[in-house]
Amino acid sequence: MYRRATSGGFIVITTFLIVVVMALFTWVIWGMARQVYTMTDVMVEVNESFKAMVGTQVSMADDMHAMAGNMQAMTEAMLVMTERMSAMDTTIGAMSGDIATMDTAVTAMAGSVQGMNASVGRMTMDVGRASYAFSNPMSYMFGGFPF
Numbered sequence: 001m002y003r004r005a006t007s008g009g010f011i012v013i014t015t016f017l018i019v020v021v022m023a024l025f026t027w028v029i030w031g032m033a034r035q036v037y038t039m040t041d042v043m044v045e046v047n048e049s050f051k052a053m054v055g056t057q058v059s060m061a062d063d064m065h066a067m068a069g070n071m072q073a074m075t076e077a078m079l080v081m082t083e084r085m086s087a088m089d090t091t092i093g094a095m096s097g098d099i100a101t102m103d104t105a106v107t108a109m110a111g112s113v114q115g116m117n118a119s120v121g122r123m124t125m126d127v128g129r130a131s132y133a134f135s136n137p138m139s140y141m142f143g144g145f146p147f
Helices: 008-135
Strands: none
Touching: none
16 A cells, blocks of 8 residues: 555646645635625725715704704794784784774864864854954944944
């Protein structure tokens, strides 16, 4: 057996088979290394995507915080506006009452002006008669006072 194991053909075939097995092992390991490299590259890209996503989420959180502040300010402004509109509604109601009172007063004033106009007309006629009586003293003798 020693002779057979140390013969030249056996050593050549054994060495060749060892080389073939080592070549296959190397080829398999190289393929696995290529897959690991590809997987590492993909994981690096996923990491970059996660970083970008985290940055976007932080930016969104900041925007949402600012939006919540704006909504709070808007709510306060709307409450103030509601109070002012309520006050304005009350004021408009009071103004409507004042306008109704003014309408009544203007109607009464128109009647008073009309009465005053009639009184001024009578007074004008009386002044005219008195002027006539004083400018014609003879009228006292022949007809009495013209009033």
